[in-house]
Amino acid sequence: MNFNDFLTMRHELMLTLLALVVLIIDLNLHNRHKHYIIPITLGLFFVNLLVGFIPEGSNTLFGGMYRTNPLLIMMKNILNIGVFIILLQSVTWLKKEENREKISEYFILLFSTLIGMNFMISSGDFLMFYLGLELATIPVAALAAYTHHQTKSAEAGIKLILSSALSSGILLFGISMIYGSTGSIYFDTITKVYANTPLQLLAFIFFFSGMSFKISLVPFHLWTADVYEGAPINVTSYLSVISKGAAAFILIIVMFTVFSSLAAVYKNILYLIAVLTMTVGNLFAMRQKNMKRFLAFSSIAQAGFILLGILGGNVMGMTSVIYFVLVYIFSNLGAFGVVSAISTVTGKESMDDYDGLYRTNPKLSLLMMLSLFSLAGIPPVAGFFGKFFLFASAASGGYYWLVFIAVLNATISLYYYLLVVKAMFINKNETPLAFFKSDLATRAGLLIAGLGIFFLGFWAKVYEIISSLSYGIMQ
Amino acid sequence: MIQNIPLSYYLVISTLMFFIGIYGFLTRRNLITMLMSVELILNSVNINFVAFNRYLYPQQLQGHFFTLIVVAVAAAESAVAIAIIINIYRNFKSVDVENVDEMKY
Numbered sequence: 001m002n003f004n005d006f007l008t009m010r011h012e013l014m015l016t017l018l019a020l021v022v023l024i025i026d027l028n029l030h031n032r033h034k035h036y037i038i039p040i041t042l043g044l045f046f047v048n049l050l051v052g053f054i055p056e057g058s059n060t061l062f063g064g065m066y067r068t069n070p071l072l073i074m075m076k077n078i079l080n081i082g083v084f085i086i087l088l089q090s091v092t093w094l095k096k097e098e099n100r101e102k103i104s105e106y107f108i109l110l111f112s113t114l115i116g117m118n119f120m121i122s123s124g125d126f127l128m129f130y131l132g133l134e135l136a137t138i139p140v141a142a143l144a145a146y147t148h149h150q151t152k153s154a155e156a157g158i159k160l161i162l163s164s165a166l167s168s169g170i171l172l173f174g175i176s177m178i179y180g181s182t183g184s185i186y187f188d189t190i191t192k193v194y195a196n197t198p199l200q201l202l203a204f205i206f207f208f209s210g211m212s213f214k215i216s217l218v219p220f221h222l223w224t225a226d227v228y229e230g231a232p233i234n235v236t237s238y239l240s241v242i243s244k245g246a247a248a249f250i251l252i253i254v255m256f257t258v259f260s261s262l263a264a265v266y267k268n269i270l271y272l273i274a275v276l277t278m279t280v281g282n283l284f285a286m287r288q289k290n291m292k293r294f295l296a297f298s299s300i301a302q303a304g305f306i307l308l309g310i311l312g313g314n315v316m317g318m319t320s321v322i323y324f325v326l327v328y329i330f331s332n333l334g335a336f337g338v339v340s341a342i343s344t345v346t347g348k349e350s351m352d353d354y355d356g357l358y359r360t361n362p363k364l365s366l367l368m369m370l371s372l373f374s375l376a377g378i379p380p381v382a383g384f385f386g387k388f389f390l391f392a393s394a395a396s397g398g399y400y401w402l403v404f405i406a407v408l409n410a411t412i413s414l415y416y417y418l419l420v421v422k423a424m425f426i427n428k429n430e431t432p433l434a435f436f437k438s439d440l441a442t443r444a445g446l447l448i449a450g451l452g453i454f455f456l457g458f459w460a461k462v463y464e465i466i467s468s469l470s471y472g473i474m475q
Numbered sequence: 476m477i478q479n480i481p482l483s484y485y486l487v488i489s490t491l492m493f494f495i496g497i498y499g500f501l502t503r504r505n506l507i508t509m510l511m512s513v514e515l516i517l518n519s520v521n522i523n524f525v526a527f528n529r530y531l532y533p534q535q536l537q538g539h540f541f542t543l544i545v546v547a548v549a550a551a552e553s554a555v556a557i558a559i560i561i562n563i564y565r566n567f568k569s570v571d572v573e574n575v576d577e578m579k580y
Binding site for chain 1: 552
């Protein structure tokens, strides 16, 4: 392995370097000047984002433990874009007095989890996969407990770390059975010998249960709402968008490669879980009054839609999942960005506080409406195309009833998304939230999310690029 | 010696440990005990890996390596979890899950 080979890991290497640089800068700054870290980190991360887009071929490192190809790089770039928007949106919150000493912690923990996700996506064997998964979840628990003087934040942290530790235990038990029955932990070897024996089926079920915790599929979703509500709002948006997106990426890779010989069996499981996840997520979302809880249940329902693409089981399925995650990042970050901007300035998080918001803060209301329409899948915006491709791939696999249930669920979801829109535009309120002006970074973050929602739908090139890259992987 | 003990003995032990861990996690009301249950689950996985490696694939060492990594990660995980539990104790003056219920539906 020479130096050039080593550089193919540039996504992970640059992030590691970035985390170290932030740590060193933080050590050398006086307490009064800690906020200088924010623009420096944002700038460096933007460079990292741009460098990530330099095209690159396929490669395998460390004897097959780490592999990379254009599609995986595309996934990492999508995550990078999402993290950049989140960093922009969290500037106002980080500048608050109570967070001054902990600014660098936020960045370092965030970058550590992103490194973990990148390694997880690139993993070529279960050891690397497990290491990446743990690196992606443990720091997030610390992030969820970030505001340690608040009881809710600590509660969210403990709920997240305990449920993720349990789920990793279940997942590992599955991996140990896979190792026992195949004698290898490498994806390539396992794919060749994996069969339909009872032990291997059981191993798959354990593995899938563990993964379901991570993307919060019903019936493994119970931690989601509590953690999302208790964690600081920017950490919540990270959890719901980046963590979930990365888990969806790795799930689709593993399903399509390692467990491809089990397709006939796992499709039945996925069918049932997809129906349950969409329905339960939607029904619980209807009765939420807290915006963070509301978005938590809406994100559970969205995870159910992702399973439709995996069920499709062809190149179109893979493409549609990646495209859907890309669209979902922009739409959910638009919604979370607005909630975050309002919560940081006023501290209000309840849906009732949004009554009459349009009269005082028209721009925020419009962006919120756009993102919610995109999440619901209303035609002109990107969310419609994301859902459309998912449904199309499931239909191409012959799952017409599932598509019918999914369309029904999309209609139900429209009801509760419109509740928020109604609160902002129609509900009368004597004392709506006062007008406020967000700072530059927040506005930039919201603007990028809004533009993404609006233009991704019309710019078919994105879908074509993802599709052509997926062909290379799926043959 | 070890040759006289069949592989299935180890697997029975590890499976028992796994489900005792799950049971403990679901029934115990003390956060520290819940963490100990998770450790039990992870250790059952370790027994699995080492036993499989020793009996079925003695020419490679993948299972042993996996065990070492799992031990290291489990240590990191409990470090973070205990830090958060201390935080909980400062806020609630208790490490009982019954008290950590500010958010429920």
